[in-house]
Amino acid sequence: MFRHALSLASMFGCALVLVACGNGEPPQQLPRPVMVVQPQPASEARESYPGEVHARYEPELAFRIGGKVVERLVEAGDRVRKDQPLARLDPQDVRLQLDGMRAQVAAAEANLRVAKAEHDRYKALLGRQLVSQSQFDNADNAYRAATARLQQARAEFDVASNQVDYAVLRATSDGLIAQRRIEVGQVVAAGQTAFVLAADGEREVAINLPEQSLERYRVGQDVEVELWSQPGRHYLGKIRELSPAADAQSRTYSARVAFSEQEVPAELGQSALVSIRRDGEVALAVPLSALSAEQGRAHVWRLKADSTVERVEVRTGPFGEQLVPVLEGLEADDWVVLAGVQMLSDNQPVRPVDRHNRPVELAAQE
Numbered sequence: 475m476f477r478h479a480l481s482l483a484s485m486f487g488c489a490l491v492l493v494a495c496g497n498g499e500p501p502q503q504l505p506r507p508v509m510v511v512q513p514q515p516a517s518e519a520r521e522s523y524p525g526e527v528h529a530r531y532e533p534e535l536a537f538r539i540g541g542k543v544v545e546r547l548v549e550a551g552d553r554v555r556k557d558q559p560l561a562r563l564d565p566q567d568v569r570l571q572l573d574g575m576r577a578q579v580a581a582a583e584a585n586l587r588v589a590k591a592e593h594d595r596y597k598a599l600l601g602r603q604l605v606s607q608s609q610f611d612n613a614d615n616a617y618r619a620a621t622a623r624l625q626q627a628r629a630e631f632d633v634a635s636n637q638v639d640y641a642v643l644r645a646t647s648d649g650l651i652a653q654r655r656i657e658v659g660q661v662v663a664a665g666q667t668a669f670v671l672a673a674d675g676e677r678e679v680a681i682n683l684p685e686q687s688l689e690r691y692r693v694g695q696d697v698e699v700e701l702w703s704q705p706g707r708h709y710l711g712k713i714r715e716l717s718p719a720a721d722a723q724s725r726t727y728s729a730r731v732a733f734s735e736q737e738v739p740a741e742l743g744q745s746a747l748v749s750i751r752r753d754g755e756v757a758l759a760v761p762l763s764a765l766s767a768e769q770g771r772a773h774v775w776r777l778k779a780d781s782t783v784e785r786v787e788v789r790t791g792p793f794g795e796q797l798v799p800v801l802e803g804l805e806a807d808d809w810v811v812l813a814g815v816q817m818l819s820d821n822q823p824v825r826p827v828d829r830h831n832r833p834v835e836l837a838a839q840e
Contacts, residue, residue: 505823510777510809510834513758513800522795525681525731527701527744529672532652537563538640540663543656548669550654554645560669561656563641572638575631582624589613589620649673650742677733677740678714681748682726687792691716691750697731702745710734711748758804759797765790766815775818777809777834782821809834 541563548560596613599605653670656662679699683691693716698708714732721728731748733740740746764774765788772790775783788803804810809826811818818824826834 505781505825506817507825507827508775508783508814508818509812509829510826511761511764511812511829512809513760513804513806514797521687522747522749523681523683525679525699525746525748527677527740527742527746528680528730529649529652529674529742530676530678530730530732531647531673533646533671533673534667535560535643535646535669535671536665536667537561537643537662538664539563539568539637540666541567541641541661543658543660543662546654546656546658548651548654550651552651554649554651554671556645556647558645559642560645560651561643563643563662565638565641568634568637568641572631572634575627575634579624579627579631582620582627586617586620586624589617593617643668645671647671647673652742672742677738677742679711679731679740679746679748681729681731682721682724683716683729685720685725685727688716688727691729695750697751698749699731699733700747700749701740702747704739708749709738758800758806760800760804760810761812762793762796762798763813764810764815765798774804775811775815776804777811777824777826781826782823783811783818785818785820 543561544564545562546560547562548554548558554560592613593616596605596610600607600610650672651669652672654668655670656666656668662668691713693713695713697711697713699711700706700708711731711733713729715730717728720726760774765772766775767773771787773785773787776786778784786803789801791799791801811824812829828834
């Protein structure tokens with residue numbers, strides 16, 4: 475009896491609760507405050523790449539002959555003048571070769587004197603018809619061969635003399651030693667790089683471009699360069715050179731950016747930031763936080779005139795550091811939710827504010 479009375483009381487209590495909740499309609503959803511932004515023009519969307527200031531001309535200096543380094547006269551960072559000695563090889567071997575070639579020249583000269591004397595004697599005898607024509611021809615050929623051998627010996631002597639000079643490596647122009655790659659006592663081969671010289675004159679910035687973005691860049695394209703030593707100051711420039719092949723390790727393409735201005739206070743080795751404006755089919759760009767994806771499809775939440783949001787699928791371009799280019803799906807006067815996009819649903823009422831926490835006037839988007 476007691477249990478039956480308890481069951482009735484429970485049923486009666488549940489009925490009172492249902493009556494208190496009304497007629498079963500869901501409670502009204504309160505507007506969620508959201509921060510919204512408008513897509514910015516793609517002309518303001520840039521891709522930036524770090525770089526380093528280099529000289530436009532950076533020849534790799536090397537000995538033209540092989541040998542053992544006996545003296546190194548400069549270090550990396552030293553300023554040098556044109557024709558200034560930078561390093562020396564052991565000259566003993568090339569001097570011995572020069573002495574040998576000098577002896578060969580002397581022997582060739584002596585041989586030519588003998589051949590000339592024979593030639594003159596046979597020529598006189600031929601005029602008196604005391605020797606045959608064939609005998610004179612043999613003497614004439616010997617004389618000609620001796621003349622050619624002397625010319626060859628003198629040419630080889632000049633080569634050996636040059637090699638003595640090649641034992642001293644000299645700067646090809648005024649500039650700064652950017653790299654040093656040899657040590658005293660090292661045996662180097664002919665053509666092996668000993669120094670890298672940063673020649674005085676124009677400066678430019680070396681950057682590396684990613685493989686997936688290469689098609690958007692071309693030689694002659696305008697860029698902006700900001701030196702990290704001068705924040706906030708931008709210099710105009712152009713892409714002067716673009717490598718046709720990717721680096722085997724980094725898989726990036728090296729590029730050189732030349733300054734448009736004649737005199738830019740850029741020192742060798744300084745860090746720089748090169749900004750390249752996107753062009754082509756990109757129309758708008760939105761912040762990274764405004765973009766979401768589901769099942770491989772990117773979308774944003776767009777604000778409607780009735781202060782609700784709707785999910786809009788968009789087609790995007792390559793992601794930047796802060797912005798995402800939007801190729802299709804948005805208009806310039808749309809408002810999109812900036813943050814908290816994972817908490818939204820279709821037709822959800824919201825209270826939109828801008829970055830400065832000011833209410834957004836919906837009439838502006840109608």
